[in-house]
Amino acid sequence: MRDAARGGLRQKSHQGVVDFLGKEGLLNERVMEVFRSSEVRKIVLGASMSDEGGLNLGGRGVLDVLDKPNSFMFLTEIDFGGTKLEDGDLAKIGRLPKLTSVGLDQTGIGNEGIFNLVPLKQTLLRLSIAMNPDVDDDAVPALVVLHKLSKLCIIDTGIGMGGLRRMAKVIDEEGRVIDVEIPARCEEYVESIPTRYVLYPQPPLIALPAMCAKLSAGALKRNLEAHKSVNGSILAGGTKEEMRERLQEILRIREMDMVVWGMVFGHGE
Incomplete structure (x- = not known):
């Protein structure tokens, strides 16, 4: 059975192998080193960086690989959803030159983490930070700096109507169009306007x-x-x-x- 799986992997593209290993939670530091010069375009890291206790300390070496110069030059999408991150961890994806989509749902990040995404402002098109209650109105200045965003999900964050109004003002003044998924309490307010x-x-x-x-x-x-x-x-x-x-x-x-x-x-x- 194991030989059959290995044979199947040998027949896959680099992306196919990374998809398989990501699904199985096997994208550790050593594996990431192998693929850092490849043309992989999407990486899902949640399963590889989490364990039953919610934090796999050994998996944090993955972040160091992402931070190395000339790593994953073709990567456009990365998803950390469901794993525990520190705000400073997000500074380690700022080197990725083609990153257009970042998933950070339920990662425990706060406002500082959002500010650490600002280096991606020239490429980032889609960002999801749902289920992170420590992200509140004070993160709005960083979110509006990400001026190329076309889709933003802030469901179940601490962002309220005050922050949403400031965000909308900048977006309107700059003539931008963004699909924003907002917290339920804000949606209820907007619907009641x-x-x-x-x-x-x-x-x-x-x-x-x-x-x-x-x-x-x-x-x-x-x-x-x-x-x-x-x-x-x-x-x-x-x-x-x-x-x-x-x-x-x-x-x-x-x-x-x-x-x-x-x-x-x-x-x-």
């Missing part, structure tokens, strides 16, 4: 927060009453200053939320 305020204010209602300063007390109240008709929790009364501040905040949030809406659902929705 039409029930939070008037989505598309029409004259005599205003849409720009800066215009609030020019409105009379009566006009401020009419605007707030319109939003209150959509969301009963909005208070329409108060002093002129209170109404102005309240309307400014509603319109400011609306402005940012609409950018998120466009990023998540498309501007035509």
